[in-house]
Structures are given as C-alpha cells and as structure tokens.
Amino acid sequence: MMGSAGVMSEIDNAQVAQTLREEIAKRRISRAGLAQRARLSVSTLEKALSGRRRFTLATIVRLEEALGASLRDAPEREVSAPALAPPEMGFYSRPAVQWIEGDYLTLRASFGNDGGVYAYRTVIRWSKDRGHLVFAESDRLDATFEQAGFVSMPHLSGHTYLMTSEAGQYRMIMLGHATREQRMFGLLSTLQVGQGSQLVPVSCPVAFVPMKQVAEPVFGLARPGEKACERYRAILDTALGDDFCRLRS
Structure with missing residues (x-):
C-alpha cells in the first residue's frame, strides 16, 4: 500500500528491511558497496535498515535493480503460501511460533579476545511467501x-x-526453551579462520535478548573492563550457569 508521498506502509517497510538484510548477508556484500551500486548514500541505506527512515518506492526500485532481486513479496505468492513450515523444519504454523518473532540483541563469546563478548542484532520474522520463519x-x-x-x-x-546454508556449508545456533523474560540461550557452532586460510570448527554459548529489554545497546566487541562487557557477560553466563548448554572436552 502506498501513501501520498510514495512511502511504503510501516508493515511493508519492515518486510523490505528484513528481506534486504537477508540479501546482504546471503550475498556477503558490504552496505557501502550496495549503496554505491544503487546510487544511494550509505547514510540513507543505514537509516532505512535501522527503521529511522522509511523506504521510498524509488529507493526500493534502485536497490532491487542493484541486487537483481525483488525486495517485496508478490501478492500472488502470498495467497499460495503453505500453511505449515516444511517437515524438515518441524511442521509448525505461524500462530504456534508467533511469540518468537522480533528483534533480538545477540551475544556470544569473542573468538579473538579472551573474556570479551561480541554483540549484534538478529531479527526473526515469518516469511509470507516461504511459509516459515526466517532470520x-x-x-x-x-x-x-x-x-x-x-x-x-x-x-x-x-x-x-x-x-x-550456503553451498552445502552450514552454521547453526541451537536455542533452548525461552525464559519467562522471553530470553533464549544455547550454543553457536560455526567455522573460525585458523592458521593461514584453514577453517576450524568452533562452538560457544550464545544468548538472545529481546531488544526492547536492552537500554542503549552497544554493538560490536565489548572488552573486559568495559561496562557493556560486564553487563553482557552476566547475561551470557546464564547459558552455561543454568544448563541451557554444555561444553565438554
């Protein structure tokens, strides 16, 4: 639905932002590179992705041309979308999993800084055309x-x-039951760059905290001694302390 100024509605705007994040992550391109290809300023792209500015139709068209992909779900696909997620994902319906949709501060142990905590944002939402949750x-x-x-x-x-999943290569985050605060804890398993170009399997505890519960979130690496690190470490330690996951050698 369009407004008089050619701006997408809030629901569509959130969907476009989410789909754009997925495309950026899937293609492993930088936001600066995408902005240049779409003839946009990096500031405009960042503000739109963070929700501080709405996407205009002209901006969406430029981004779609730069990506060679649509950022808007087609209405005809929405009608024929499956009612349940596929069996390999658990056969869940949207009403059963709607509680998990949202914006999360994600915390994990730093791989390169002892005692440090790495923080970023993860958005989980229902994809209307795919018929299952995506992040x-x-x-x-x-x-x-x-x-x-x-x-x-x-x-x-x-x-x-x-x-x-990318070309047969997988990264997995496994989360346990949500707490009463709707926080989730578990284990992340991925590949870390080792000596030279060698990739080494690595696992660490991970925490998902609803963004609305975090006042002034700090993203990136929080180092020991910093207030953000102490705050994040107290949350992350719940993963092992409350037996949401275990590390064995």
Missing part, C-alpha cells in the same frame, strides 16, 4: 559475515535452530 543478522562489526537463513522448531526436542 537475518545486522549491526555486526564484521558486516561481511552477517548471516541469514531459516528457523527450525521441531516438537520432539523443543529447541529452536537458526540455520544458515
């Missing part, structure tokens, strides 16, 4: 490695899986 990361210090993928919620384990 996308943003506000990462290393934006090139922002991830986007699908969400699996099988009934048997009661756990939530955020999966990234």
Whole structure:
C-alpha cells in the first residue's frame, strides 16, 4: 500500500528491511558497496535498515535493480503460501511460533579476545511467501559475515535452530526453551579462520535478548573492563550457569 508521498506502509517497510538484510548477508556484500551500486548514500541505506527512515518506492526500485532481486513479496505468492513450515523444519504454523518473532540483541563469546563478548542484532520474522520463519543478522562489526537463513522448531526436542546454508556449508545456533523474560540461550557452532586460510570448527554459548529489554545497546566487541562487557557477560553466563548448554572436552 502506498501513501501520498510514495512511502511504503510501516508493515511493508519492515518486510523490505528484513528481506534486504537477508540479501546482504546471503550475498556477503558490504552496505557501502550496495549503496554505491544503487546510487544511494550509505547514510540513507543505514537509516532505512535501522527503521529511522522509511523506504521510498524509488529507493526500493534502485536497490532491487542493484541486487537483481525483488525486495517485496508478490501478492500472488502470498495467497499460495503453505500453511505449515516444511517437515524438515518441524511442521509448525505461524500462530504456534508467533511469540518468537522480533528483534533480538545477540551475544556470544569473542573468538579473538579472551573474556570479551561480541554483540549484534538478529531479527526473526515469518516469511509470507516461504511459509516459515526466517532470520537475518545486522549491526555486526564484521558486516561481511552477517548471516541469514531459516528457523527450525521441531516438537520432539523443543529447541529452536537458526540455520544458515550456503553451498552445502552450514552454521547453526541451537536455542533452548525461552525464559519467562522471553530470553533464549544455547550454543553457536560455526567455522573460525585458523592458521593461514584453514577453517576450524568452533562452538560457544550464545544468548538472545529481546531488544526492547536492552537500554542503549552497544554493538560490536565489548572488552573486559568495559561496562557493556560486564553487563553482557552476566547475561551470557546464564547459558552455561543454568544448563541451557554444555561444553565438554
């Protein structure tokens, strides 16, 4: 739906922003590079992605031309969308999983700084045309490695899986049951750059905190001794302290 000034509605705006984050993460392109290709300022793109400015139709068209992909769900696909997620994702319906949709501060241990905590944003939403939950990361210090993928919620384990699949390569976040505060804790498994170009499997605790619960979130690396690090570490330590995950050697 269009307004008189050619601006997308708030619901459509959020959908476009989410889809754009997914495309950026999937293609592993920088926001600066995309802005240049779309003939936009980086500031305009950043403000639109963060919700501080709405996308205009002209901006969306430029971005779609730069990406060679649509950022808007087609209405005819919405009608034929499946009512349930596919069996490999847990056969869930949207009403059953609507509680998990939202904007989360994501915390994990730093791989390169002992005692440090790495913080970024993850948005989980329902994709109308795909018929299942999807997620996308943003506000990462290393934006090139922002991830986007699908969400699996099988009934048997009661756990939530955020999966990234690219050319047969997977990254997984496994989260336990949400707490009364709707926070989720678990384990992240991925690949870390080792010696030379070698990639080494690595796992660490991870926490998902509803963004509305975080006053003045600080993104990027929080180092030991910093107030943000102390605050984030207290949250992240819940993952192991309350037995949401275990690390064994």
